[in-house]
Amino acid sequence: MDQKFELSQEQMAEVERQLEVLKRGIVEIVPEADLKKKLEKSIATGTPLKVKLGLDPTAPDVHVGHTVPLHKMRQFQELGHEIQLLIGDFTGRIGDPTGKSETRKQLTDFEIKENAKTYIHQFGKIIDMDKTTVHFNAKWLSKLDFADVIELSAKVTVARMLERDDFEKRYKSGQAISIHEFFYPLMQGYDSVALESDIEIGGTDQKFNLLMGRQLQEEYGKEKQVTITLPLIEGLDGVRKMSKSLNNYIGIDEHPNEIFGKxxxxxxxxxxxxxxxxxxxxxxxxxxxxxxxxxxxxxxxxxxxxxxxxxxxxxxxxxxxxxxxxxxxxxxxKGALPDDIPEHTWAGDDEKWIVELIVDLGMLNSKGEARRMIQNGGVKINQEKVDDVQAQIAVEDGMIVQVGKRKFVKITK
Amino acid sequence: MDQKFELSQEQMAEVERQLEVLKRGIVEIVPEADLKKKLEKSIATGTPLKVKLGLDPTAPDVHVGHTVPLHKMRQFQELGHEIQLLIGDFTGRIGDPTGKSETRKQLTDFEIKENAKTYIHQFGKIIDMDKTTVHFNAKWLSKLDFADVIELSAKVTVARMLERDDFEKRYKSGQAISIHEFFYPLMQGYDSVALESDIEIGGTDQKFNLLMGRQLQEEYGKEKQVTITLPLIEGLDGVRKMSKSLNNYIGIDEHPNEIFGKxxxxxxxxxxxxxxxxxxxxxxxxxxxxxxxxxxxxxxxxxxxxxxxxxxxxxxxxxxxxxxxxxxxxxxxKGALPDDIPEHTWAGDDEKWIVELIVDLGMLNSKGEARRMIQNGGVKINQEKVDDVQAQIAVEDGMIVQVGKRKFVKITK
Incomplete structure (x- = not known):
């Protein structure tokens, strides 16, 4: 990286243009000077930069929060650089050896392949998958033997590892950290060694792991990657990080009306x-x-x-x-009804308790949810609000049941 | 180990006798109750206990300090138990991946084999090598892949590892501990899993590592070993631990007169x-x-x-x-001359400076040493002390030169 390249005026302008595009929305580039040097080299030699994004091998259900790094990848791709999607199948194959983590359960080869297909399908909506290389880290990690692992782990000190935010907090508060947990950052870093990545993208929560790649590349005599961190986007509640478990997300495979409304x-x-x-x-x-x-x-x-x-x-x-x-x-x-209300053929009783009606129509999953929705004023029959949780409804042909803002059912008998 | 054995009066007496022999000179048995149970089982079932001693694969030059655990092994052997000598060739083959440790340089297969032979030869003076099994841990450790290593390291927490005296001190004082150093106790412990050892012997400085074996055996579903620690013996200075580098040792391969005098x-x-x-x-x-x-x-x-x-x-x-x-x-x-003074045929000058004479006769290695020996009154010619560092000596047939208490040369011309 100490090599200097002679660039024309035009090429220098191109470097600046790319830098400006790439700085969009980011939190930090470590170090920015190296990114500039890498772009200069890339433009001077006509060699695309290799830009890595690491992915969990668990079943993806991509939401808008996940797409933030993908949009950064897309920018790189539009500037002519090469995207490396790295699927961490090795950790997926191992699972959690302590058996404590539900999210790190052991996956079969079939599950990993299926999950990868889902990623590729969903990511294809944002980046050009034909120009993207997909890598599985078991390819090199499963080949390391004990001596290699010792060599790898000799590159990093315990103190450095305990600097990672969550490790430090857990160590200080006396919560157990198993030694094998130190390997996850080491593996992620080693992936950058294997892929010879120029750049790695991740959320701010990934900063430590991204820098581990930079450190390990240097230790293994490779050119050091530049790390780019991006913000974690807040969800629909405007406060907490977008996530499926908080139900404050927009899933990219959701129904168009759902995406639009959310x-x-x-x-x-x-x-x-x-x-x-x-x-x-x-x-x-x-x-x-x-x-x-x-x-x-x-x-x-x-x-x-x-x-x-x-x-x-x-x-x-x-x-x-x-x-x-x-x-x-x-x-x-306009407060009007939509054109395309799904129909439901009713074969039940002519008179039905409102709570059971909603559940039987499959509009909500439990009586508790139905009860709360009524109490919050979210249930209408033929555009009239139903306030009474105990209400008995005479079920009639053509009757329209509305739950929340966007769910409608038309009954046929 | 929860199984109970019915022992005869005689067998119970034998358990007590063995316990008494084995408690000779020890610092600690962890836990003593388990040792008793293991002896009961051994005597009731007629099965010898497997007693492990781990050895460094570096070139051995066995001194009396090293023989302390060997004497404990000998006692076990005399009581009919099985000795497992474990040579840590795996670490020897790896060396120190950081390249910082001189004592942990990478050894070739040939060096490891030669060192093992030297061990076996020297140890044979204390224990019966025909009844001893010798194991090399590369046999199982080199076969572990990354997934196995992760499984192994998941068994132990970082906090537990940092409890080890030297790690704790280094961590607190900000000295670097590489992550791979955590593996040495794990490997030593895993050796006990592989060998299914009942007992492991070591110096007090090994206590942490011995207990790691106990912990890992439990994690891998084996019967837990009992650990026996022995004191580190002081050297000839009576203060510091016997060691070659402090020159306060008695080597078991030294000349009989040297061993006796020391x-x-x-x-x-x-x-x-x-x-x-x-x-x-x-x-x-x-x-x-x-x-x-x-x-x-x-x-x-x-x-x-x-x-x-x-x-x-x-x-x-x-x-x-x-x-x-x-x-x-x-x-x-008696202050007399010994019977067996080695002769040296003198072909040099008839007159010689005392300092050069001593060096030329090979009695000391340097003029500086010779000078100091004269100044300390340690040099005699024909039983007369030579005080003058400048003395010129007329070299004669039959002349006896004495350096220190135990070195004599008789000159022939």
Missing amino acids: SMSIPDDLMIKYFELATPLPMNEVRAIEEGVQSGDLHPRDMKIKLAKTFVEMYHGHDEAVAAEKHFRTVFS | SMSIPDDLMIKYFELATPLPMNEVRAIEEGVQSGDLHPRDMKIKLAKTFVEMYHGHDEAVAAEKHFRTVFS
Whole structure:
């Protein structure tokens, strides 16, 4: 990396242009000077940079939070660089040897392959999978023997490892850390050695592991990777990190109307962050929206519709985006019923307790949920709110049951 | 180990007898109750216990300090148990991956084999090698792959490992501990799993590693070994641990006269400890000597001659022991010249500077040493002390040069 390249005016401008694109939305580049040098080398020699993203081998159910690093990969790809998707199948094959971790259960080869297919299918909506290389780290990690592992672990000190935030907290509070846990950062770092990655992308929670790759590459005599960290995006509640378990997420495989409706519920002050981190909208357009909303020239609601449409278009295509917008405007803007209410042929009693009716129609999963939804005013029969949890409903042909803002069923008898 | 055995009166007496023999000179048995249970099982079922001693694969130059655990092994062997000598060739083959440790340099297969032969030859003077099994841990350790290593390291926590004295001190003082150093106790422990050892013997400095074997055996579903720790014996200075680098040792391959002379220089107050830990003299005889010396019935000097003779007899046989005693008595007791002075045919100048004479005769290695020996009054020509460092000596046929207490040369021309 100490080699100097002579660049033309044009090439120097290209370096600056790429740097500007790549700095979009990031938290930190370590070190930025090295990224510039790598870009100079890449442009001077016409060699794409190798950009790594590591993935868990557990079943993916990709949501907008996961797409933040993918959008960074997409930018690299559009600038002509090579994307390396690294699937950590080795850890998946091992599972958790203490048997304590549910999330690290042992996976079969079949499960790992299926999960990889799901990744590739879903990621293909954001990055060009034909130009992406997919790697499985069992290829090299399963070949290491005890002597190799000792050599690897000799590269890092215990004190360095205990600097990692979560390790430090656990060690100080007396919570057990098994020695094998030290291997996960070492393995992730060794993957960068094996792949000779130039750059590794990850969330801010990955910073320690990304830097481990940089350190190990140096120890193994390779050019050190640059690490780029990205923010963890807040979910629909606007407070906590987007995650499936908190149910504050937008899944990219969800129904277009669901994606559209959920997007409309994003808090106003997060809208620009979502545009910046989770869409390919050019940065000058994002800035124009930001300024327009601030000055009052643009209405936040219209911009959120633009965001919602962008999401649906990315994940389901243009036509679905148009349809979802139409559906949304019909249902919510005008208070009217949507055009495409699913029908349910009722074969049950003519009179039914409202709570059981909702569950029997499959609109909610439990009586408890149904009861709460009624109490919160979220249940309507023929557009009339049902307040009474005890209500008995006369079930009639053509009756429309609505649960929450977006679920409708039309009964046929 | 929870199984109970019905023992006859006689068998119970045998358990007690063995326990008494085995408790000779030890620091600690962890836990003693388990040792008793293992002996009961062994005697009830007629199955010898497997007793492990781990050895470094570096070139051995066995001294009396090393023989302390060997004497414990000998006791086990005499009681009918099985000795497992474990040579840590795996670590020897790896060396120190950081390249920092001189003592842990990488050894070739040939060096390891030669070192093992030397061990077997020297140890054969104390234990019956025909009834001893010798194991090399590369046999199982080199077969572990990364997944196995992760499984192994998952058994132990970082906090537990940092409890080891030297790790704790280094961690607290900010000295680097490489992660691979955690593997040495794990490997030593895993050896006990592989060998299914019942008992492991070591110096007090090995306690942590011995207990690691106990812990890992339990984790791998084996019967837990009992650990027996022995004191580290002080050297001839009476203060510091016997070691080659401190030059306070008695090597078991040294010349009989050297062993005898060195033994006579052991401080009086360590004599009983040497008898107890480093000779096979029955314990009732050791106690009798202790009491005899205390009461004044026995002269310490006579008892030290007994100790010196015991050492020479063990390492060179009875005849050499008798000869060494005679040599010692001739030279030191009567101040007379020994019978067997080596001759040196002098072909040099007729007159020679005393310092050069000593070096040319090969009695000391350097002029500096020779000069100091003269200044300390340690040089005699024909039993007359030479005080003058500048003295010119007329070299004559039959002349006797003495350097220190035990080196003599007779010149022939």
